[in-house]
Amino acid sequence: MTYSIIARCKETGKFGAAVSTCFPGVGAYSPHIEANTGAVITQGWVNPALGQEGLNYLRQSYTANETLNHLLIKDPGKELRQVAVMDQYGNSSAYTGVENDAYKGHIIGEQWSVQGNILAGPEVLEEMARAFEESTGKLEVRLLDALAAGDNAGGETRGKQSAVIKVVDIDQFPYVDFRVDDHEEPVQELRRIYEKNKSVLIERYYEWVDAVKQGIVL
Amino acid sequence: MQDDILTAMKERFGQQAIHIREKATDHILSSEPSIACCMAKADSSGPWERLSESEVVFDLDDFQVALVGPASYNAEEALQYFEEHTPWILFLLEHDRKQQDDDFLYLLMHTAKTLASKMYDENILEVVIRSVVEAITAADTGFLFLYDEQIDKLLVRSAVGFRKESYQKTRLKAGEGVSGQVFANEEPMIINGEAEIRGAMEGMSPANYRYYLASTEDRPFPDCMMSVPLRFQNETIGVLTIDSFQVHAAFTKRDLLLLETLADHVAIVITHSRLYQQEKRKREEFQRTLHALRKEHEMMQRTTDFHNRLTNIAARGEGAEAIVDTLMRTVAHPFAIYDSLLHPFYETEGAAEKSLPENFLSHDRVRYVIKTNKWQVIPAEDGNLIVLPIMGAEAVWGFLCVWAADDQLAENDIVLFEYGATVLSLELTKEEAVKEAEMNAKGELVEGILTGESRETLEVQAANLGLSTSDYYVMVLGRLKPGSVEGLMPSHIKMQKREAVQFLEEELSKRGIRGITSMNRSYIFAMVSFSEAEGKASARDQMKSLVAGLENTAVPLHIGVGRVHKNITNVNKSYTDAEKCLELLENNPGQNVISFVNAGIYRFLLQHSEEELDLFIDDILGPLLNYDQKKNGELMKTLAAYVTHDKDLKKVTQELNIHHNTLYYRISRIQEILELDAGNMDEWFNIQLAYHVYKYRNNQ
Numbered sequence: 001m002t003y004s005i006i007a008r009c010k011e012t013g014k015f016g017a018a019v020s021t022c023f024p025g026v027g028a029y030s031p032h033i034e035a036n037t038g039a040v041i042t043q044g045w046v047n048p049a050l051g052q053e054g055l056n057y058l059r060q061s062y063t064a065n066e067t068l069n070h071l072l073i074k075d076p077g078k079e080l081r082q083v084a085v086m087d088q089y090g091n092s093s094a095y096t097g098v099e100n101d102a103y104k105g106h107i108i109g110e111q112w113s114v115q116g117n118i119l120a121g122p123e124v125l126e127e128m129a130r131a132f133e134e135s136t137g138k139l140e141v142r143l144l145d146a147l148a149a150g151d152n153a154g155g156e157t158r159g160k161q162s163a164v165i166k167v168v169d170i171d172q173f174p175y176v177d178f179r180v181d182d183h184e185e186p187v188q189e190l191r192r193i194y195e196k197n198k199s200v201l202i203e204r205y206y207e208w209v210d211a212v213k214q215g216i217v218l
Numbered sequence: 219m220q221d222d223i224l225t226a227m228k229e230r231f232g233q234q235a236i237h238i239r240e241k242a243t244d245h246i247l248s249s250e251p252s253i254a255c256c257m258a259k260a261d262s263s264g265p266w267e268r269l270s271e272s273e274v275v276f277d278l279d280d281f282q283v284a285l286v287g288p289a290s291y292n293a294e295e296a297l298q299y300f301e302e303h304t305p306w307i308l309f310l311l312e313h314d315r316k317q318q319d320d321d322f323l324y325l326l327m328h329t330a331k332t333l334a335s336k337m338y339d340e341n342i343l344e345v346v347i348r349s350v351v352e353a354i355t356a357a358d359t360g361f362l363f364l365y366d367e368q369i370d371k372l373l374v375r376s377a378v379g380f381r382k383e384s385y386q387k388t389r390l391k392a393g394e395g396v397s398g399q400v401f402a403n404e405e406p407m408i409i410n411g412e413a414e415i416r417g418a419m420e421g422m423s424p425a426n427y428r429y430y431l432a433s434t435e436d437r438p439f440p441d442c443m444m445s446v447p448l449r450f451q452n453e454t455i456g457v458l459t460i461d462s463f464q465v466h467a468a469f470t471k472r473d474l475l476l477l478e479t480l481a482d483h484v485a486i487v488i489t490h491s492r493l494y495q496q497e498k499r500k501r502e503e504f505q506r507t508l509h510a511l512r513k514e515h516e517m518m519q520r521t522t523d524f525h526n527r528l529t530n531i532a533a534r535g536e537g538a539e540a541i542v543d544t545l546m547r548t549v550a551h552p553f554a555i556y557d558s559l560l561h562p563f564y565e566t567e568g569a570a571e572k573s574l575p576e577n578f579l580s581h582d583r584v585r586y587v588i589k590t591n592k593w594q595v596i597p598a599e600d601g602n603l604i605v606l607p608i609m610g611a612e613a614v615w616g617f618l619c620v621w622a623a624d625d626q627l628a629e630n631d632i633v634l635f636e637y638g639a640t641v642l643s644l645e646l647t648k649e650e651a652v653k654e655a656e657m658n659a660k661g662e663l664v665e666g667i668l669t670g671e672s673r674e675t676l677e678v679q680a681a682n683l684g685l686s687t688s689d690y691y692v693m694v695l696g697r698l699k700p701g702s703v704e705g706l707m708p709s710h711i712k713m714q715k716r717e718a719v720q721f722l723e724e725e726l727s728k729r730g731i732r733g734i735t736s737m738n739r740s741y742i743f744a745m746v747s748f749s750e751a752e753g754k755a756s757a758r759d760q761m762k763s764l765v766a767g768l769e770n771t772a773v774p775l776h777i778g779v780g781r782v783h784k785n786i787t788n789v790n791k792s793y794t795d796a797e798k799c800l801e802l803l804e805n806n807p808g809q810n811v812i813s814f815v816n817a818g819i820y821r822f823l824l825q826h827s828e829e830e831l832d833l834f835i836d837d838i839l840g841p842l843l844n845y846d847q848k849k850n851g852e853l854m855k856t857l858a859a860y861v862t863h864d865k866d867l868k869k870v871t872q873e874l875n876i877h878h879n880t881l882y883y884r885i886s887r888i889q890e891i892l893e894l895d896a897g898n899m900d901e902w903f904n905i906q907l908a909y910h911v912y913k914y915r916n917n918q
Contacts, residue, residue, distance in 0.1 A: 063510045069633070073632060076594060078592075089506075206368035206369045210369050216425065
């Protein structure tokens, strides 16, 4: 009941993810991302504990494949879920459980993967992948482009309600972290929130982190 | 030597100090550098000038001399003295300049060596500022600023003589304060005088100004400062700012030159150090990546190798056992393969000590495996049990069960197990299809015989299966007991039928009896043949032995055995016999096998139609049954006991739990109703026979 993208910026090494679903407050459950570590997305019949467990594993330098196997073997409900993992090296790995409803699937690309279930069709994932590959600029912009492409291609058949985008840079200091918990057009709303607030929160990010760390004010 | 000459000169006039300044180079030579002089203020209007009570400056062609001290002397005489000693003084100046050049070079070399030797130290930035402040004699404090691209500001990365907790908060914009200006303009600055320095710093932001003041130790502003950009390949990476808090201290052009020269070196060292750190990080990253890559490669190699082996096995048609054998060689975990009824198909040595959880097939996770055709893990005390489905043509054929004490190994191997199970599924499906085809061929022959197919075709088919048409034939039919298949999946039923076929095959082979075994929709069957030459009696004997063996089946099976008939075309008669035996078995729950020749009275009953039998019952027992029905009586029941116990009254009263008087009464009523003469043997036989027919029909 979700479509999402997980990616690593080739230039900056930042990890990011964006998710949209027909369920309130998706940002509370997914994605799990940590700077210099990687990212984990769980969806379908979501199991948020897998996210943290995945990060714990990735932190020990395990690859995406190893981490995914680790999560699946621990999870009796694996067939109800979709899990996508990206490791610190930028490799991604994904699993779509057989009990997710159609259309379901995932596409793995170079330092990104898109995955979804209860989708209008394969074109949702294909469009997301195309949009991400063709988009240029900051990772967050490319993620938003991918999410919008999925939305425009029909998104989820049951409807839409919430969305989230996260990009991490310096550990413990949120970089791009916006959520729409309940909205008729969550993907568009997410873009609006990003555009409106990026100058305050993102363009002065490093200054803010530096100021916080040194105990000075901006 | 130089000090001696200067001392001699000052003492010649009883003064405290003498300073000589070379006009061309501004180079100053002092007997007492700590005693200040104001030579620069002299206006050169005369050959000598008294600047204060204690200081007189003599102006000569190439140099100035300042005498400092309270004692009086003749200035004209002093002037003359200096003029006379001009060559000496010039020599002295040159000597000192050379000495200073040597010092300069030494400082440069020394500092360069220190920095080079510490270049890869983590605290290189502290080493830099300390070395620079040490190299410049007049300096006592200093800041090393580096530009931070992410926040577009200059940050103090190390300092000497300032408080870290304050200076580390400084964030200078380009152009802000002295260091900010030097960074922005990429030009060095030298400021002597406290007031001038204070003025130059006033443009700083209030916060930075405050952090600066809080970082100073004794007083807020130094007496002199100089600041130079750190440049490397057309890029300014930071600023070195050096101060002196000594009273009246002043930096010379020579100091600035030294600082600039050091700055060039420092810029290289810092850039190099950064590249080194960056390279070190990258190396560590590469190491991690390499490690991960190796692990992935190993995994991939194992998977590929496993894949190749299995592909070869499949290509050579080596079968399921070869597949399992390869799996065993590839993975270290104990594992076992069971069919859907949990009969072991294969077990590794380690697996023999293991056991499946109780009620395995009804375990939630196993049911989930069957539902989704995907593996599941059952947690156990001594590690996990991974259950992978092996798929048959229509449903789950069985399970690959892996006991994984080590989670991580299992995580790595799960792909291999999945792959192994898949290939095994395909192989077993293939083997199943081959068996099916064989069975169909046998089944077709039997069907052909039963439907009266042409003799020629039958002969060809029989010959293909190694049978001779003129032999003696017996049909053995089997059917799973009705209660035994309830709740079973079709695949389980099929598997049980297979087992039954196998059982029949084994029983024939044990006795060296020829025959073909198979199954069709209705029955599991064995068409048994005996050599024509050995005769019918031999065939019957062998059949007796076979029937006895068939009793011992573990499969829940009813078996009916027909009579021996000559020629394959007559096997349909034996088939009918066997079918009748199966009918009988349905009404005799205690029995598993009935052979037509041993069927006793039933054998005769089986040969009559149901209508005929019912007519016979009605003729003999009709009045009694009607009576019971009308009166709701128990006379039929009494007659049954009377026949069964062959007129033994005691046994009858015990079974019916009635008084013997009651029994006498009932028997006389029965005789009346049936108009039976108890002494007539024929009549009594009729009653007995009718009762058996009645029982037979009612059980049906």
